[in-house]
Amino acid sequence: MRTRLLVALAAAVLTVVAGVATTASAATLFSDDFNDGNATGWTTSGGTWAVNSGAYDQTGTSSDARARAGQTSWTNYTVTARVRANAFNGSNRFVALLARAQSNTSYYYVALRSNNTVELKKLVGGSATTLASASLGVSIGTFYTVSLTVNGTSVSSRVNGGTPLSASDSQFASGQIGVATFNASASFDDIVVSTEAGPTPTASASASPSASASPSPSVSPTPSPTPSTSPPPIPPGSADGFASVNALGLNGTTGGVGGPTVVVRTTTELLTAIDTIGPMIIQVQGTISITSKQGVRPNKTIIGVGANATINGGGFDFYRSSNVIVRNLTFTNAEDDAVNVGQNSHHIWIDHNRFVAPIDGSIDIVRGAEYVTVSWNHFDHTDKSMLIGHSDGSGGEDIGHLKITIHHNFFDHSRQRHPRVRWGDPVHVYNNYFLANELYGVASTQNGGVLVEGNYFQDVPFPCFSASGYADSGPGRLVQRNNIFTGSGACEVSGSVVEPGQFYQYTVGNPASIPAIVPAGAGAGKI
Template sequence: MRTPRRRTTLIAATTVALLATGTLTAVAAHAATGCAVSYTLGGQWQGGFTGNVTVTNLGDPLSSWSLRWSYSAGQTVSDAWNATVTQSGSTVTATNVGYNGSVPTSGSVSFGFNGTWNNSTNPAPTSFTLNGVTCTGSTAPTGAPTTPPSATPPPTTPPPTTPPATTPPPSVPQTGLVGWATQNGGTTGGGSAAATTVTTASALTSALNATGAAVIRVSGTINCSGMLRVRSNKTVLGNAGATIVGCGFTVNGDRNVIIRNLTFRNWSDDAVNVESSATNIWIDHNTFSNGYDGTVDIKRGSDFVTVSWNRVYSHDKTMLLGHSDDNGGQDIGHLRVTYHHNWYDGSKQRNPRVRFGNPVHVYNNYYYNNAGYGVASTMSAGVLVEGNYFENVKDTYHLGEADSGPGSLVARNNHFVNSPAGQTGGSVAGIPYPYTLDSASSVKSIVTAGAGAGRISV
């Protein structure tokens, strides 16, 4: 039986930074003290926001900490991660959890939370105290007073009051790269290399396996078998109606690969396999159906992958992230993947099934008639399930799967039609990249209008 854990939630978007500096009293009496506090907005939307806080200890080592601030516009804090956060009136107190109480000199500790705001502005706090001492940003000499003289607070940069960028209407779907594949130097594929058009299996195999940057355009229907290896610095782009029948692509230890606008059918292994520490992969606007095993499987230490705007139908095992419970030595610290605006159209299970990766971001996907389950977080993974639309899904998301132990799963702002909210628990690491979150209730119309091959201009 799966055991629920404490629910937390997390969101990240365009970051707006505020630095507040001050004086920190260390645990020992008459110790040199000092700290810096960075308060940032990870995201802001109508009525809600995410706060991220980093405290840098400029004084003597700490064995525990308690940070306090006050809001001036009626904001309230709800769920938190990496700290215990409480609120009394306008005053918020955040204290360490068991694993992050010790902060060495020049060390930092970070935590985050979700909050609500109902006024016309959401101003950032202007003052912080740490362990009861007001922060002013310098290191006080031994024996100096712990409370600085009254002074005008340093100028702050308030978060913008302009709403986040709106999503284009469904007829103009987002097509740019978002998510983990933007990190680690980004993903450009073949870049500006001259395009080569292939129409046969042999030509496709040669082009994919060649060294050097290349843009490979696939035209017509190509019948093939087995797995075709895709080397580094490749963009594989389907012309209108381009279809791969009978085989799949494997990215094995290579990097910087883009696969877009292709229809895959009846593959004999996986449609797309990413493994052996492959990095910076973007799999976008493809259609998958009637294959043998996974549509997009990512495993063996691979990292920095975005899977976006794909449609999967008439298929069972969809997207596996992490192939084995025994592979933690290679996978922990990797397998960071973003799944967004995919249409899981009756695909039975693994939408996705996640091992070890943290954070894995599953947002703005449309789940429809999934007979098995939507998302499973296992083997200490951390999965953020955010802003998705679930319709006729009996098991939307849960912790653990088969013999795999539970991971963590944070769910927020999802939309349910004839579907229950799933099982959550634990905490998830922060999302480092900006993104625009569509309203969950609009995701069905947005995704069905934009997901799959043939929905972008090539």
């Protein structure tokens, strides 16, 4: 059972390490990702509740429904969850996250409403009071990472790391956590309760596990130095890696949060939406054909509806753009690149997409772009999968930029560029599945700095190039650790690389699990 109440229940917990008592600064009180298929420990009132596909679903839409868990004695904590509205039955309905719940009719809560608002509220004996509110586009079928913090008389919330709301209220001093719906169906997942006033921390790079049960021995890992800084952890379901870093005036990548939500079904609707000034959540429905590469303005979330949303014939181009999320789309038959991140664009998150048969690259990240994360994508028999740094002569605009994270992607019989790197440092490639890549896996050239860790290479004749360069490009730097190589050649290493753990926190999963985990979770339709 994945639900767990940990022994450490307060911020000042004594922990015995090697016989010496030390003080821990925080603790995880509770977590449930529902991957065990049950909701043990939860009590419900109203609605129809069941665990489906690793999430806790409430499918009734005719009344109130609530589910609660945890201890009534909990006082100061943050509860974080991924929340998705699946249907609203009427106007001004909501889905919610609860804290300090005394009963089914008394608690604090943060509600995502069908009228595109988020509200911080309290319910006292069934009577609701709004403590704070803000505009927020709330889309059916989209997971939002919601946090609710109670600390003394302070009550605050965030959605996707932004849209902060806060208030002072002394109504409730302690209580359980919970989730709720009002005339709505919803899914709830990855629920974590921490005594810290913020998201629950994750392990840093230095805690990378070693490969186990490897089909063939992996190269001995190089210990990871402890980062000199302590970047903040990222809530589940939010942009992570370099896209999460506070830099260049942006504290992470939130896309179109705070703007209106539009559904696009035609070429004209899509091109109008991506060219609109200001934040916007753009939901792509069905197959939309475009030509060439079309520019995307800043502060956009472009997300497919369902499993089959498709961009055919063209792609997206980022020219001095920023804060854009591209998720849950299939790109087919692009005339050039499917996604081109260029000309000093930054804070771009490319997540859970599928790339099929582009004429040139699936993803190019070039010309001084930076703070980009490429995660959980399926490169389905592509040729040129990912280029970082467009030419051997581009050092003047690229050195000091091209900070990229590439994790949990499925490079499925794709031929080359996973990625091919010039100049970027660090480029962080971890927990990806490389399967039968005909030419090579990763190439670091032109003094690029690439960290390759926790990946699984299967039937890849040349997993890594670095010291020898590649094609006409000069040598780069590449460090590998904790990778598994099955039916594959050796990984060529050279030099040292800046540790990405200095910029953000991350957890490297056991590489032996990658062939099962990544194909099951990567690509469109798997958010």
